Amino acid sequence: xxxxxxxxxxxxxxxxxxxxxxxxxxxxxxxxxxxxxxxxxxxxxxxxxxxxxxxxxxxxxxxxxxxxxxxxxxxxxxxxxxxxxxxxxxxxxxxxxxxxxxxxxxxxxxxxxxxxxxxxxxxxx
Amino acid sequence: xxxxxxxxxxxxxxxxxxxxxxxxxxxxxxxxxxxxxxxxxxxxxxxxxxxxxxxxxxxxxxxxxxxxxxxxxxxxxxxxxxxxxxxxxxxxxxxxxxxxxxxxxxxxxxxxxxxxxxxxxxxxxxxxxxxxxxxxxxxxxxxxxxxxxxxxxxxxxxxxxxxxxxxxxxxxxxxxxxxxxxxxxxxxxxxxxxxxxxxxxxxxxxxxxxxxxxxxxxxxxxxxxxxxxxxxxxxxxxxxxxxxxxxxxxxxxxxxxxxxxxxxxxxxxxxxxxxxxxxxxxxxxxxxxxxxxxxxxxxxxxxxxxxxxxxxxxxxxxxxxxxxxxxxxxxxx
Numbered sequence: 528x529x530x531x532x533x534x535x536x537x538x539x540x541x542x543x544x545x546x547x548x549x550x551x552x553x554x555x556x557x558x559x560x561x562x563x564x565x566x567x568x569x570x571x572x573x574x575x576x577x578x579x580x581x582x583x584x585x586x587x588x589x590x591x592x593x594x595x596x597x598x599x600x601x602x603x604x605x606x607x608x609x610x611x612x613x614x615x616x617x618x619x620x621x622x623x624x625x626x627x628x629x630x631x632x633x634x635x636x637x638x639x640x641x642x643x644x645x646x647x648x649x650x651x652x
Numbered sequence: 653x654x655x656x657x658x659x660x661x662x663x664x665x666x667x668x669x670x671x672x673x674x675x676x677x678x679x680x681x682x683x684x685x686x687x688x689x690x691x692x693x694x695x696x697x698x699x700x701x702x703x704x705x706x707x708x709x710x711x712x713x714x715x716x717x718x719x720x721x722x723x724x725x726x727x728x729x730x731x732x733x734x735x736x737x738x739x740x741x742x743x744x745x746x747x748x749x750x751x752x753x754x755x756x757x758x759x760x761x762x763x764x765x766x767x768x769x770x771x772x773x774x775x776x777x778x779x780x781x782x783x784x785x786x787x788x789x790x791x792x793x794x795x796x797x798x799x800x801x802x803x804x805x806x807x808x809x810x811x812x813x814x815x816x817x818x819x820x821x822x823x824x825x826x827x828x829x830x831x832x833x834x835x836x837x838x839x840x841x842x843x844x845x846x847x848x849x850x851x852x853x854x855x856x857x858x859x860x861x862x863x864x865x866x867x868x869x870x871x872x873x874x875x876x877x878x879x880x881x882x883x884x885x886x887x888x889x890x891x892x893x894x895x896x897x898x899x900x901x902x903x904x905x906x907x908x909x910x911x912x913x914x915x916x917x918x919x920x921x922x923x924x925x926x927x928x929x930x931x932x933x934x935x936x937x938x939x940x941x942x943x944x945x946x947x948x949x950x951x952x953x954x955x956x957x958x959x960x961x962x963x964x965x966x967x968x969x970x971x972x973x974x975x976x977x978x979x980x981x982x983x984x985x
Contacts, residue, residue: 563659566936567912569965585965587912589660589936590844 528651529556531622535638536647537598542622545638550599553626554586554617557651562588565617570606571628577601579637584627586617599637601630653678655844663845664938667812668981671775672841673833676818677826680744680765682737682751688758689733695884696754697727698868698877704729709795709807711876713868714739714747719889720864721871723747724856726809728797736797736805738770738818740858754885768805769826773838774816774849776983782806782817784836785829791817804829811846813853813981848935851944854904854976860916861902861932861946869893870948871902872976901954902932904976905962907943911969914945919963920971928953931962939979943969 534542540558544551569585577583582594606628610616617625653675666672693701699712709728723743728736739747748763792798797807805820821829856862868877869890879891914934919927934945956975961968
């Protein structure tokens with residue numbers, strides 16, 4: 528299982544990459560492997576303001592629909608149209624082309640509340 | 653059985669293109685024997701067991717007094733006065749209690765569910781898999797049942813629409829047979845693909861699409877109810893609905909465009925947005941890559957070609973009533 532060391536992770540299996548005050552969010556390799564066969568991604572509305580823990584997107588496999596939670600608070604400033612057109616990118620490239628949305632964060636320091644790669648790997652065992 | 657061993661679409665595709673194996677040991681086996689077995693079963697079940705020669709089976713339903721479905725099952729005639737009923741796992745105790753409560757003289761009912769392990773081997777290569785494991789045995793014809801030399805039972809039936817068989821062995825030998833079928837080329841498949849495969853065929857799942865409050869006429873299963881064979885449990889309701897047309901019909905619905913996979917309990921609305929029912933089953937069809945589902949709808953919305961909408965998380969997705977099956981297997985027998 529791939530867990531890049533430059534990312535932070537939420538207990539609910541989202542990853543965050545912070546560039547300045549823009550946080551890119553997706554789901555972890557572990558999460559996509561558990562879901563398998565991602566067939567639909569519902570993206571959030573642009574401009575939506577979310578708090579940490581808010582259901583913000585939905586990723587669906589054949590098996591089930593799963594909420595994707597905002598790992599930190601912010602405003603949705605970009606969504607990934609490619610995963611809407613080809614949801615399997617979440618499976619094949621979860622940390623790259625499979626990103627889901629970007630937040631302009633309220634406080635960049637919030638990212639420090641999330642797990643680093645080692646802690647996340649310990650969580651998923 | 654888990655939801656998936658590898659991934660649902662992969663398992664689904666294995667059954668449609670090659671061969672998959674499902675553990676169906678949870679299913680129930682009830683044995684009915686005795687001089688009056690056939691006439692008694694004909695009063696308890698909807699289909700006509702008199703149509704069955706020894707070695708033949710049929711899909712049939714067990715109804716309550718109101719014509720509602722207790723269970724759907726396959727009844728095989730294993731001997732002149734002996735029947736092998738394969739019933740749904742969740743209904744074993746209820747079916748047995750209901751049948752026992754209506755038992756006649758000259759009929760013996762036995763629950764052998766704990767005795768049998770079961771596996772469904774399904775797909776265009778299922779016959780080849782069977783021949784590799786049993787070079788000296790021959791599969792029965794469609795819907796047939798054969799008692800094999802080693803004490804196992806094989807039935808040419810399934811729940812996928814593909815050719816294949818359901819195999820029952822003594823429980824203690826189940827794992828060994830499973831391993832032999834897998835070694836012969838059957839891919840382990842689980843509940844997720846079992847559901848998408850049966851839904852593509854429009855086959856009902858008891859508890860989702862069948863219930864004690866809905867009749868087989870409403871469920872579109874009139875073909876399996878012989879109203880001319882004499883009286884049977886629930887017949888009166890069925891005859892009335894058959895004559896007048898049922899108020900509700902289990903309707904097959906397919907998305908017109910891409911959308912989130914439809915799932916059970918999602919609301920179904922008319923083209924102008926009035927909610928008229930809810931999905932009893934729904935899935936993304938792996939064969940069609942389109943959302944499919946079934947719902948009990950007022951008859952006026954059940955005609956093929958009727959435009960509907962399925963509501964998912966507050967959004968409406970256009971859909972249309974289609975003919976069952978949703979998908980026609982290339983390889984069925």
